[in-house]
Every structure is written in structure tokens, then in C-alpha cells.
Amino acid sequence: xxxxxxxxxxxxxxxxxxxxxxxxxxxxxxxxxxxxxxxxxxxxxxxxxxxxxxxxxxxxxxxxxxxxxxxxxxxxxxxxxxxxxxxxxxxxxxxxxxxxxxxxxxxxxxxxxxxxxxxxxxxxxxxxxxxxxxxxxxxxxxxxxxxxxxxxxxxxxxxxxxxxxxxxxxxxxxxxxxxxxxxxxxxxxxxxxxxxxxxxxxxxxxxxxxxxxxxx
Numbered sequence: 628x629x630x631x632x633x634x635x636x637x638x639x640x641x642x643x644x645x646x647x648x649x650x651x652x653x654x655x656x657x658x659x660x661x662x663x664x665x666x667x668x669x670x671x672x673x674x675x676x677x678x679x680x681x682x683x684x685x686x687x688x689x690x691x692x693x694x695x696x697x698x699x700x701x702x703x704x705x706x707x708x709x710x711x712x713x714x715x716x717x718x719x720x721x722x723x724x725x726x727x728x729x730x731x732x733x734x735x736x737x738x739x740x741x742x743x744x745x746x747x748x749x750x751x752x753x754x755x756x757x758x759x760x761x762x763x764x765x766x767x768x769x770x771x772x773x774x775x776x777x778x779x780x781x782x783x784x785x786x787x788x789x790x791x792x793x794x795x796x797x798x799x800x801x802x803x804x805x806x807x808x809x810x811x812x813x814x815x816x817x818x819x820x821x822x823x824x825x826x827x828x829x830x831x832x833x834x835x836x837x838x839x840x841x842x843x
Contacts, residue, residue: 651663718759724752730762774823
């Protein structure tokens with residue numbers, strides 16, 4: 628059973644601490660520059676809410692990272708980057724892995740839904756995330772935009788860089804749909820160029836990615 632998370636909304640329709648992702652979404656969806664983050668305990672969430680968003684959300688000099696993130700920072704001696712708000716964020720919802728897959732892309736700043744695809748009958752989270760990233764790049768290229776694309780999947784970002792998918796998902800009738808989309812995405816990468824930055828979303832510091840389906 629998944630451990631319950633608690634959600635802090637600093638900037639939204641009604642700031643506060645919420646027990647479910649659905650309640651958090653009600654306060655942040657379509658709200659310009661909403662600021663929110665998930666925590667593993669109610670006590671931690673309530674303290675973060677009292678501290679204010681500047682201490683916890685998306686500011687390089689004022690963000691308070693988790694212990695594991697702080698250790699990495701101490702080793703690298705590099706400051707935390709700020710979120711590029713002129714960007715889009717993509718994420719996948721997967722019911723089982725492999726399982727039913729859906730993905731979407733949203734405006735990072737406003738949460739506006741830019742594109743959505745699904746449900747796909749059977750696939751994996753990583754393949755879905757890879758397709759979502761390429762969909763985002765194709766979407767932006769069609770609009771002549773050089774906005775940044777964020778994803779929280781290291782694996783999918785690695786596949787993007789190498790222009791190849793390394794997955795054990797079997798190719799058969801049940802997975803035909805997602806493999807067709809994946810192959811189409813690979814073809815796009817090999818026949819198109821882009822100047823957009825494609826970056827890893829820093830979940831430990833910034834909270835869940837804006838396109839999150841809330842199923843973790």
C-alpha cells in the first residue's frame with residue numbers, strides 16, 4: 628500500500644495543507660503560477676506551509692532541499708537552479724507497469740493542458756514518458772517555439788539523448804499501440820532537429836512535476 632502524502636498549497640485558490648492529490652489539484656489547476664509540493668507527513672507539510680513557499684519551492688537561493696538532495700549539493704558545490712517557467716512539463720499516468728498508459732503536456736506556469744493522449748491499452752511508464760517528451764518537442768516545433776521541456780524520467784531523457792529505446796517490453800498484439808507511437812517518436816527524432824532544452828524536473832526540491840497524474 629502506498630504511503631499517504633500530504634500536499635501544501637502556498638499559492639492557489641485556497642492555500643493550505645491537503646490530504647489528497649485531488650484536493651490539491653482543485654486549488655492549483657488553471658491557477659496562474661500556483662505553488663505546491665507534496666510531503667511524507669502532515670507535520671512536515673504543516674511546517675512547510677508555515678515557512679512559506681520561498682523556503683521550499685523553486686528558488687535557488689531560498690529553497691530548502693531534502694537531506695538526500697542536500698548531500699548531493701554538498702558534493703557538487705553547485706547551486707540549485709531555478710525553474711524555467713517559460714516551459715512545458717510532460718508526465719505519464721500508468722495503471723500497472725506494464726499497464727494502461729496515458730500522458731499529457733501542460734504549461735509549467737499556468738498548468739494549462741496543451742496535449743493529452745490515452746488511454747493506451749498496454750505499455751510502460753518509461754516508454755510513455757519518452758513518447759510524451761518527443762510529442763512535446765514536436766508540438767513546440769510546430770508552433771515555432773524554443774520553450775524548455777521538463778520530464779521527471781531519467782530513463783526517458785537518456786533514451787532521448789541516445790535516440791534509442793532500451794526496453795524489455797515485448798512487442799506483440801497487446802503492446803502494438805504503444806510501440807507504434809514509440810517508433811513514430813524515434814522516427815521524428817531521426818528526421819528533425821530542435822534547439823529546445825529538455826531538462827530533468829527536480830522533484831526532490833520542486834515537488835511533483837506540474838503534469839503529474841497524482842498516482843504515485
